[in-house]
Amino acid sequence: MLDRYRDVFACLDAHEVRYLVIGGIAAIVHxxxxxxxxxxxxxxxxxxxxxxxxDAFLDARLGTAALITADxxxxxxxxxxxxxxxxxxxTRTPGISFADAWPRREAVEHAxxxxxxxxxxxxxxxxxxxxxxxxxxxxxxxxxxDEDQAGDxxx
Numbered sequence: 001m002l003d004r005y006r007d008v009f010a011c012l013d014a015h016e017v018r019y020l021v022i023g024g025i026a027a028i029v030h031x032x033x034x035x036x037x038x039x040x041x042x043x044x045x046x047x048x049x050x051x052x053x054x055d056a057f058l059d060a061r062l063g064t065a066a067l068i069t070a071d072x073x074x075x076x077x078x079x080x081x082x083x084x085x086x087x088x089x090x091t092r093t094p095g096i097s098f099a100d101a102w103p104r105r106e107a108v109e110h111a112x113x114x115x116x117x118x119x120x121x122x123x124x125x126x127x128x129x130x131x132x133x134x135x136x137x138x139x140x141x142x143x144x145x146d147e148d149q150a151g152d153x154x155x
């Protein structure tokens with residue numbers, strides 16, 4: 001699933017974009033067996049970071065990045081970039097703030113680079129706050145996995 005976004009991750013890294021993978025892909029990486037058709041990321045909502053994101057997307061051949069400015073991106077809660085892949089860029093998301101979640105991020109090793117992922121706790125908080133049935137099911141599965149892991153620990 002991360003392979004579809006390998007060049008995007010490489011460009012985000014090269015442009016030093018501050019972002020966290022959230023949403024369905026984060027749930028999958030944290031162990032939820034489910035499908036998703038897009039990449040959701042939460043960015044640090046600053047003008048410099050938004051511009052670096054747009055530059056990275058252009059380098060990754062996501063032409064829709066040329067249709068919006070950094071200021072326009074920052075004015076929206078969610079911007080959908082749908083080219084050869086779909087990426088939903090969030091400047092804010094229910095339940096967590098980028099500033100609080102960034103220090104707690106986890107790094108997922110993929111194709112020789114580290115992809116920043118929202119921590120399990122932050123992912124659960126964001127999904128509970130979103131409250132959609134799919135999000136609540138992800139929370140149920142994450143908690144089930146936590147219980148299974150706790151049961152595997154020696155007493």
